[in-house]
Amino acid sequence: MSARLEAEHLYKVFGRRPDQAVERLREGADREELRADGTTAAVIDASFSIAPGQIFVVMGLSGSGKSTLLRMLNGLLEPTAGRVLFDGQDLTALGDRELREVRAHKISMVFQHFALFPHRSVRENAAYGLEVQGVPRAERLKRAGEALALCGLAGWEDSWPDELSGGMQQRVGLARALATDADLLLMDESFSALDPLIRRDMQDQLLELQQSLKKTIVFITHDLNEAMRLGDRIAVMRDGRIVQTGTAEDILVRPADDYVSSFIQDVDRSRVLTASSVMDTDLRGDEADCACETATPDTPFNELCAISARLTHAVAVLDKDHELVGVVPRQRLVAFLGDEQHEPTPCVSPREGGEKVTAHA
Numbered sequence: 319m320s321a322r323l324e325a326e327h328l329y330k331v332f333g334r335r336p337d338q339a340v341e342r343l344r345e346g347a348d349r350e351e352l353r354a355d356g357t358t359a360a361v362i363d364a365s366f367s368i369a370p371g372q373i374f375v376v377m378g379l380s381g382s383g384k385s386t387l388l389r390m391l392n393g394l395l396e397p398t399a400g401r402v403l404f405d406g407q408d409l410t411a412l413g414d415r416e417l418r419e420v421r422a423h424k425i426s427m428v429f430q431h432f433a434l435f436p437h438r439s440v441r442e443n444a445a446y447g448l449e450v451q452g453v454p455r456a457e458r459l460k461r462a463g464e465a466l467a468l469c470g471l472a473g474w475e476d477s478w479p480d481e482l483s484g485g486m487q488q489r490v491g492l493a494r495a496l497a498t499d500a501d502l503l504l505m506d507e508s509f510s511a512l513d514p515l516i517r518r519d520m521q522d523q524l525l526e527l528q529q530s531l532k533k534t535i536v537f538i539t540h541d542l543n544e545a546m547r548l549g550d551r552i553a554v555m556r557d558g559r560i561v562q563t564g565t566a567e568d569i570l571v572r573p574a575d576d577y578v579s580s581f582i583q584d585v586d587r588s589r590v591l592t593a594s595s596v597m598d599t600d601l602r603g604d605e606a607d608c609a610c611e612t613a614t615p616d617t618p619f620n621e622l623c624a625i626s627a628r629l630t631h632a633v634a635v636l637d638k639d640h641e642l643v644g645v646v647p648r649q650r651l652v653a654f655l656g657d658e659q660h661e662p663t664p665c666v667s668p669r670e671g672g673e674k675v676t677a678h679a
């Protein structure tokens with residue numbers, strides 16, 4: 319499948335002589351070295367490719383460059399170097415008018431703060447993106463109503479924004495983005511201002527909507543748990559650079575460096591891991607029994623624990639052709655729940671002269 323959105327070696331430098339700064343970054347200089355001359359390297363050499371229908375999450379601490387990266391993706395900021403390709407079209411090569419056109423019709427932004435107009439009704443707020451597109455009033459109010467219904471706001475169309483809770487206001491923001499039919503949604507910390515429970519609700523709602531709408535979404539967050547819940551793929555940013563791109567599971571199981579490892583320490587692994595990343599694929603001499611209850615590679619961790627608890631031996635993992643592809647002894651489950659330990663350490667029995675003992679649960 320071809321990519322909907324691609325970033326190719328994107329750089330954004332604020333300050334004097336940005337081109338020279340990019341040269342220095344290409345030669346290996348880091349943010350700190352440039353800062354000494356009063357130059358900020360906000361985004362350094364970012365590359366990725368997002369398939370249609372994917373939720374791509376950009377995660378990183380404050381100041382790591384997330385918003386700057388996002389603003390280059392819709393052409394609000396011009397990259398200092400590199401290209402952004404949207405459906406193969408180079409956004410960085412477009413003129414102002416063409417760019418405005420693409421932004422009005424094909425890309426929608428959902429911000430952290432609801433950015434609603436206080437003196438317009440909920441329906442008119444949701445219709446705003448269509449108004450910018452020049453869609454006739456009756457048509458845009460109709461489509462806004464449909465988008466509001468999708469976001470669970472049927473019945474609130476004629477209310478004023480200040481009659482709605484924060485979570486509901488954020489839904490209006492989402493409805494505004496959905497009403498335009500833009501395929502690409504850019505969401506910058508869209509749920510970060512919400513209370514934890516409402517935030518979770520919004521995450522669920524977005525995932526549910528996504529099942530049928532299949533938009534291409536770039537979602538920015540500094541919250542790793544949110545990233546892991548929402549992201550088909552996640553890019554972790556640090557000091558302007560993307561240090562790792564992968565699925566939630568990739569990042570948990572194979573963190574690219576110590577920074578990512580320290581970041582993922584507090585993640586609830588049991589929500590993310592599946593049998594495929596926990597199982598032992600070295601099948602020699604294992605005692606799994608395929609006649610009993612078995613798992614598949616995408617069996618969630620929690621379910622795997624439940625199966626394991628009902629068996630006296632390791633859980634067999636079978637692929638769709640019922641071939642044995644791995645086994646999960648109970649001790650592996652325990653090891654994966656621990657913090658940075660990804661492989662169970664073999665225990666050494668002193669009686670057996672230091673020979674490895676691989677226990678079967």
Ligand SMILES: Nc1ncnc2c1ncn2[C@@H]1O[C@H](COP(=O)(O)OP(=O)(O)OP(=O)(O)O)[C@@H](O)[C@H]1O
Nearest residue numbers: 332358359360379380381382383384385386387540
């Ligand atoms: N217009 C600007 N001029 C100068 N420096 C800027 C500008 N915009 C951003 N920066 C700097 O670029 C760096 C990255 O900022 P950015 O807003 O992209 O980070 P962020 O990851 O979105 O942070 P946050 O989580 O706080 O929103 C920061 O050091 C910031 O101060």
Ligand SMILES: [Mg+2]
Nearest residue numbers: 384385386506
């Ligand atoms: Mg930001």
